[in-house]
Amino acid sequence: MPLEELNIIFMGTSDFAAKTLAYLCEQAVPIKTVITQPDRPAGRKQVRTPSPVKICAQSNRLLIKQFEKFGKEELAAINALNPDIIIVSAYGLILPPKILSLPKFGCINIHASLLPLYRGPSPIQTALRSGDKISGVTIMLMDKGIDTGTILRQKKVEIHPDDTFPNVQEKIARAANDIIITTIKKYTAGKINPVQQDPSTATYTQLIKKSDGLIDWDSKAELIYNKYRAFAEWPQVYTYFDDKGRTKKLIIDEIAIGEIRSKSSPGQVAQKDGIIQIGTKTLPIIPKQVTLEGSKKMDIRSFINGKPHFIKTILTTKRGLFPN
RNA sequence: CGCGGGGUGGAGCAGUCUGGCAGCUCAGCUGGCUCAUAACCAGCAGGUCGCGGGUUCAAAUCCCGCCCCCGCAA
Numbered sequence: 001m002p003l004e005e006l007n008i009i010f011m012g013t014s015d016f017a018a019k020t021l022a023y024l025c026e027q028a029v030p031i032k033t034v035i036t037q038p039d040r041p042a043g044r045k046q047v048r049t050p051s052p053v054k055i056c057a058q059s060n061r062l063l064i065k066q067f068e069k070f071g072k073e074e075l076a077a078i079n080a081l082n083p084d085i086i087i088v089s090a091y092g093l094i095l096p097p098k099i100l101s102l103p104k105f106g107c108i109n110i111h112a113s114l115l116p117l118y119r120g121p122s123p124i125q126t127a128l129r130s131g132d133k134i135s136g137v138t139i140m141l142m143d144k145g146i147d148t149g150t151i152l153r154q155k156k157v158e159i160h161p162d163d164t165f166p167n168v169q170e171k172i173a174r175a176a177n178d179i180i181i182t183t184i185k186k187y188t189a190g191k192i193n194p195v196q197q198d199p200s201t202a203t204y205t206q207l208i209k210k211s212d213g214l215i216d217w218d219s220k221a222e223l224i225y226n227k228y229r230a231f232a233e234w235p236q237v238y239t240y241f242d243d244k245g246r247t248k249k250l251i252i253d254e255i256a257i258g259e260i261r262s263k264s265s266p267g268q269v270a271q272k273d274g275i276i277q278i279g280t281k282t283l284p285i286i287p288k289q290v291t292l293e294g295s296k297k298m299d300i301r302s303f304i305n306g307k308p309h310f311i312k313t314i315l316t317t318k319r320g321l322f323p324n
Numbered sequence: 325c326g327c328g329g330g331g332u333g334g335a336g337c338a339g340u341c342u343g344g345c346a347g348c349u350c351a352g353c354u355g356g357c358u359c360a361u362a363a364c365c366a367g368c369a370g371g372u373c374g375c376g377g378g379u380u381c382a383a384a385u386c387c388c389g390c391c392c393c394c395g396c397a398a
Contacts, residue, residue, distance in 0.1 A: 294329030
């Protein structure tokens with residue numbers, strides 16, 4: 001069905017969703033209305049900040065609606081728009097089932113994994129943490145469950161060993177853009193037979209908390225590295241550092257894995273051939289960029305210039321729990 | 325009034341509590357040494373100590389006001 005004849009609503013909030021919306025606008029797909037989460041307080045000043053989707057919608061002069069909840073009024077408002085189809089991408093809240101049946105063609109969802117793998121809120125991060133080499137995007141029809149709907153189309157994406165969250169997200173968003181328009185056209189023309197997911201192979205992802213970024217040095221270097229890749233954008237990986245008796249949080253912005261197994265015990269900082277390395281259960285971790293609490297992001301060399309006592313300290317997972 | 329750390333040569337920091345010559349590591353420059361190094365030796369240059377006011381014989385340091393950066397919280 002030609003897109004021009006469809007009443008399309010786009011629902012989304014995050015950066016990932018904004019990439020799709022931007023593409024749809026670029027391709028002149030008529031979006032009747034954009035629904036995004038209300039502006040939330042953010043940052044140190046707690047300023048109410050518009051979502052990436054809202055910013056994109058504004059610059060494309062689209063109609064924007066922001067609902068605090070989905071009660072009768074809100075549903076009626078959506079119904080009044082007479083949508084033929086709603087495209088949902090990373091909206092961030094679970095939609096009430098009543099919305100799903102409002103549009104003639106239902107709600108379709110863009111999900112950043114190859115369902116039924118990685119259902120839930122953090123598919124990209126979970127794929128990276130698992131060290132997966134393949135991920136992808138799924139376009140599906142939404143039903144009552146979370147990411148359980150029938151599949152319209154999927155596209156695979158390769159993940160390279162040094163990919164981190166931002167560029168994997170970018171790849172997957174691009175894959176989504178590659179298929180979204182033709183999928184909608186074919187689906188609304190009745191040319192796609194939705195395929196059921198096999199629930200026996202389904203896996204689930206968790207909402208990520210800031211504290212998930214804490215590094216456990218007593219684990220394999222590969223696991224720490226994968227965590228760093230997954231959380232590169234948010235919440236980042238961090239450890240605690242005894243700065244002359246004061247425990248401080250140290251974010252490690254950029255790391256690599258050393259090639260030679262070191263004798264250092266987990267969390268032990270050492271300098272070898274001028275390179276700072278931190279012991280793990282296996283290979284050493286080499287920090288390259290760090291941010292100390294209260295300070296700016298800097299390269300490890302600069303950090304050592306100011307705090308030479310960092311070498312020989314033992315990093316830990318808790319505040320105030322340092323040996324000696 | 326949410327909590328906390330900070331602004332000192334180009335980079336990262338100490339010095340501030342207890343006022344008294346501007347200090348450390350790195351980078352830079354000059355020369356030297358070495359088969360060689362993110363190595364070593366000798367020397368040089370580079371600073372309105374965030375901004376404004378106050379106290380004082382004397383302020384990076386004490387007092388008042390302001391600006392900016394960052395970690396937490398949300």
